[in-house]
Amino acid sequence: MAYIFISGDQKKFDVSRETAVMSALVCSMLEDNDHTTTVEIPLPNVHSKILEMIVRFCVHHVIHPMQAISKPLKGTTMKDLVSEWDAEFIDNLSQTDLFELVKAANYMDIGCLLDLSCAKIASTLRGKTPQEIRENMGITTDFTPEEEARIKEENKWVLE
Numbered sequence: 001m002a003y004i005f006i007s008g009d010q011k012k013f014d015v016s017r018e019t020a021v022m023s024a025l026v027c028s029m030l031e032d033n034d035h036t037t038t039v040e041i042p043l044p045n046v047h048s049k050i051l052e053m054i055v056r057f058c059v060h061h062v063i064h065p066m067q068a069i070s071k072p073l074k075g076t077t078m079k080d081l082v083s084e085w086d087a088e089f090i091d092n093l094s095q096t097d098l099f100e101l102v103k104a105a106n107y108m109d110i111g112c113l114l115d116l117s118c119a120k121i122a123s124t125l126r127g128k129t130p131q132e133i134r135e136n137m138g139i140t141t142d143f144t145p146e147e148e149a150r151i152k153e154e155n156k157w158v159l160e
Contacts, residue, residue, distance in 0.1 A: 002038045005055065011048035012040075013055050022058040024109035046104045050097065053089075054104060057113055060085060066112040069119050076126065081119055090120045 003020040005013040020026045026041055043051060069081055078087035093101065098120060105114040125133055134140070143151065 004038065004040045005051055006040055006042045007046055007048035007051040008044045009048050011051070013051060015055055015058070016062070018062045019055065019058045022061065022110055024111075026108065043108065045107045047100065050100045050104045053097070053101060054108065054110065054113065057089060058110070061112065066116070069115050073119060073122055073126065076123065078120060078123060081123065082116060086116055090116055
């Protein structure tokens with residue numbers, strides 16, 4: 001039986017059953033399958049660039065199961081936390097791709113990939129001040145000027 005992931009931009013990826021079922025979302029889709037020779041699995045919320053990364057990750061981890069990441073994080077770099085393959089996989093992503101990967105791993109319900117992606121984000125934020133985090137994440141302000149004025153007014157007793 002053939003399994004084909006179809007990305008939101010209609011790119012197709014042939015995967016093995018073992019690779020496909022790393023996703024709990026896909027597992028639930030396969031439960032309703034009528035056992036045809038080809039199973040096409042539409043993943044409209046995942047762009048082909050990210051789906052290609054996910055397939056590569058899943059193919060690797062079918063052969064080399066991922067070890068759980070200890071929490072709280074025990075190191076400052078990904079190489080301190082995970083295998084060398086996983087560290088290289090996740091460290092080579094742009095911030096945009098990393099956040100897209102988090103969304104896709106969550107959507108597809110691939111727990112080990114979601115854990116890895118979130119550990120990468122957590123490790124990049126570890127030890128940073130709120131201002132450094134804002135700069136790193138491109139956050140200019142948490143509130144509109146009106147919201148900030150209202151919050152200051154409601155909580156002026158803190159400054160007294």
